[in-house]
Amino acid sequence: MPILEIHEARRVYPTPEGGEVNALDGVSLNVDANEFVTLLGPSGCGKTTLLRSIAGFEELDDGAIILDGANMVGVPAFRRPVNTVFQSYALFSHMSVRRNVAYALEVAGIAKSERNTRADEMLDLVGLAGMGTRRPSQLSGGQRQRVALARALIARPKILLLDEPLSALDRQLRQQMQVELKNLQNEIGVSFVFVTHDQEEALTMSDRVVVMQSGQVQQIGTPREIYRRPATRFVAGFIGETNMIDVNLDGSGVANAGNGLEIQLRDDGQSGAATAVIRPSDLTLRPRNGAPNGAILGCVRQEVYLGFELHFLIDVAGGDDPWRVNAPDLGRDYAIGEDVALTYNPERVHLIFGAN
Amino acid sequence: MRRQKLFLIGLLSPVTLYLGIFFFGPLAIIAVFSVLEPGLYGGVEWNFYHWNYGRMFGWADGVIEWYEPIYLKILFRSMIMAFFTVIACLILVYPVTFWVSRLPERRQLFFMFLITLPFFTSLIIRLYAWLVILKPSGVINDLLLGVGLIDAPLDMLFTRSAVVLGMVYVMIPFMFLPVYSSVERLDRSLIEASGDLGARGWQTFLKVILPQTMPGIAGGSVLVFIPSVGNFIIPDVLGGAKGLMIGNLVEQQFLDARNWPFGAALSMVIMAVVLTVMLIYSTKVVRAGKQVGEA
Numbered sequence: 001m002p003i004l005e006i007h008e009a010r011r012v013y014p015t016p017e018g019g020e021v022n023a024l025d026g027v028s029l030n031v032d033a034n035e036f037v038t039l040l041g042p043s044g045c046g047k048t049t050l051l052r053s054i055a056g057f058e059e060l061d062d063g064a065i066i067l068d069g070a071n072m073v074g075v076p077a078f079r080r081p082v083n084t085v086f087q088s089y090a091l092f093s094h095m096s097v098r099r100n101v102a103y104a105l106e107v108a109g110i111a112k113s114e115r116n117t118r119a120d121e122m123l124d125l126v127g128l129a130g131m132g133t134r135r136p137s138q139l140s141g142g143q144r145q146r147v148a149l150a151r152a153l154i155a156r157p158k159i160l161l162l163d164e165p166l167s168a169l170d171r172q173l174r175q176q177m178q179v180e181l182k183n184l185q186n187e188i189g190v191s192f193v194f195v196t197h198d199q200e201e202a203l204t205m206s207d208r209v210v211v212m213q214s215g216q217v218q219q220i221g222t223p224r225e226i227y228r229r230p231a232t233r234f235v236a237g238f239i240g241e242t243n244m245i246d247v248n249l250d251g252s253g254v255a256n257a258g259n260g261l262e263i264q265l266r267d268d269g270q271s272g273a274a275t276a277v278i279r280p281s282d283l284t285l286r287p288r289n290g291a292p293n294g295a296i297l298g299c300v301r302q303e304v305y306l307g308f309e310l311h312f313l314i315d316v317a318g319g320d321d322p323w324r325v326n327a328p329d330l331g332r333d334y335a336i337g338e339d340v341a342l343t344y345n346p347e348r349v350h351l352i353f354g355a356n
Numbered sequence: 357m358r359r360q361k362l363f364l365i366g367l368l369s370p371v372t373l374y375l376g377i378f379f380f381g382p383l384a385i386i387a388v389f390s391v392l393e394p395g396l397y398g399g400v401e402w403n404f405y406h407w408n409y410g411r412m413f414g415w416a417d418g419v420i421e422w423y424e425p426i427y428l429k430i431l432f433r434s435m436i437m438a439f440f441t442v443i444a445c446l447i448l449v450y451p452v453t454f455w456v457s458r459l460p461e462r463r464q465l466f467f468m469f470l471i472t473l474p475f476f477t478s479l480i481i482r483l484y485a486w487l488v489i490l491k492p493s494g495v496i497n498d499l500l501l502g503v504g505l506i507d508a509p510l511d512m513l514f515t516r517s518a519v520v521l522g523m524v525y526v527m528i529p530f531m532f533l534p535v536y537s538s539v540e541r542l543d544r545s546l547i548e549a550s551g552d553l554g555a556r557g558w559q560t561f562l563k564v565i566l567p568q569t570m571p572g573i574a575g576g577s578v579l580v581f582i583p584s585v586g587n588f589i590i591p592d593v594l595g596g597a598k599g600l601m602i603g604n605l606v607e608q609q610f611l612d613a614r615n616w617p618f619g620a621a622l623s624m625v626i627m628a629v630v631l632t633v634m635l636i637y638s639t640k641v642v643r644a645g646k647q648v649g650e651a
Binding site for chain 1: 543548
């Protein structure tokens with residue numbers, strides 16, 4: 001049974017121009033116990049509104065939020081068994097680190113000795129043992145992050161909500177914290193709902209990813225499903241680099257992109273208009289000479305050297321836009337304009353049907 | 357390095373000169389006069405004379421005798437009145453600052469303009485307007501008599517309450533500006549975080565909002581308290597004989613009694629007492645406020 005169920009959540013904001021914007025337009029999703037779910041989308045997609053609605057900072061216009069069997073609509077934030085890690089951390093600068101962490105226990109009226117013991121345990125858990133007497137201003141960004149985490153976890157929430165908590169950290173620290181957060185979540189067994197606009201972050205940490213756009217859920221799935229089998233063009237474009245080609249299917253197992261460009265598919269029998277999605281790393285770049293039958297022909301438009309791999313833009317014969325190709329650095333450069341061929345595994349070609 | 361130093365000296369010397377001459381100068385004169393013999397028709401005789409201070413403690417001419425500690429009483433009473441002024445200003449201003457800080461920026465600026473609007477009119481004129489409101493045949497009494505709520509006019513004018521009322525009216529902008537600046541800087545996510553962690557509204561207020569805005573409250577309180585203690589214009593107009601404050605005594609010593617040294621001694625004592633109170637306030641009270649609800 002899911003620990004959190006959201007049914008048809010709706011929220012409309014007035015805009016300054018006098019219009020209305022659907023921050024949440026019929027969002028439904030479930031979060032299971034001990035699950036790490038990420039809400040992913042561009043800014044303004046409604047992910048933060050959804051998170052704030054779960055926390056109780058915003059009310060829904062319509063719909064239900066059922067937390068551990070109890071409907072949370074109309075329940076004030078301080079009564080909800082969820083806690084939040086804020087983007088700005090929102091640490092109380094006038095309190096010591098220990099008192100920050102113990103705050104939930106303090107307002108619950110728990111004796112000082114017990115709450116100090118538990119706060120020190122939490123600080124230990126997040127790797128800040130012995131820092132309890134410092135002020136938040138004396139800590140680094142990463143340490144503040146951990147204090148915010150410890151503070152939100154001390155009351156043993158049923159769900160921990162995290163609002164882009166890593167966005168203020170530099171890249172290296174962020175990647176380190178991603179792994180730590182995931183490990184911590186496994187260790188303590190609390191469901192995490194994590195908001196981010198960073199697709200890499202979402203893929204790294206999540207059990208499931210909820211991709212949102214314009215207040216609607218575009219797709220819910222594991223990171224692999226989201227990456228390999230995007231449900232819509234938006235998802236395909238938002239998660240990682242991709243080539244999207246408009247094609248027609250005639251049931252023969254070959255997608256026709258017009259102008260003689262044909263793409264092999266893994267299965268046949270489907271027909272109609274669709275979008276073929278091929279990831280740049282699923283294409284193999286090779287010289288034109290000796291290319292097998294069915295290879296896609298093109299010539300090099302651009303080459304970018306990234307160290308661990310090369311990124312190419314390839315003008316494909318019969319194609320509209322150049323294709324992106326990522327290739328490992330094999331010590332060979334291609335000249336601009338050089339004739340090349342692209343091969344691929346048809347299993348890796350994903351089709352999106354429908355108008356999206 | 358040398359050029360930077362010269363530049364700094366150049367920037368800071370005007371204010372140093374100004375304060376040195378026009379702030380510390382008069383202060384030094386007052387301090388010196390307070391231990392000189394009063395002249396017959398004002399001014400001073402250049403003889404050391406400590407009875408100015410003695411007089412305040414009933415020891416005016418070398419003999420300790422029973423006395424009415426009237427000056428100390430009035431000083432104490434002035435501080436109580438200033439204290440009530442601070443509290444009243446704070447209670448009036450604090451909720452308003454929250455409301456204003458949530459307005460759109462343009463309306464905030466307009467509100468700041470409204471707050472400073474009274475400064476555009478002379479204080480004396482505004483105080484005489486209060487006279488019109490409070491006097492026995494004034495606006496309030498006319499209204500209450502007319503409605504039939506009272507049979508005889510209320511004695512509102514020439515009371516201590518009238519003085520506090522007037523001081524609150526005059527001092528409100530000095531409370532508003534510092535409190536507003538710290539309320540405006542208050543991070544809303546702190547309030548949300550507090551609620552998120554299970555704090556009720558009053559707990560959030562005591563444990564987060566109040567301590568976080570304490571610098572503004574402390575600053576505003578000092579800015580209101582100090583000019584209130586020594587004020588003589590407001591009690592002059594609205595206070596009458598009952599509302600006399602220590603500032604009026606100093607004024608009388610200088611202008612009517614022509615006893616400059618005694619007025620100077622009174623000023624020095626006021627300054628010492630007020631400084632001490634402020635020092636205790638800024639160390640003890642502010643710290644206590646920051647740790648409200650710790651236990």
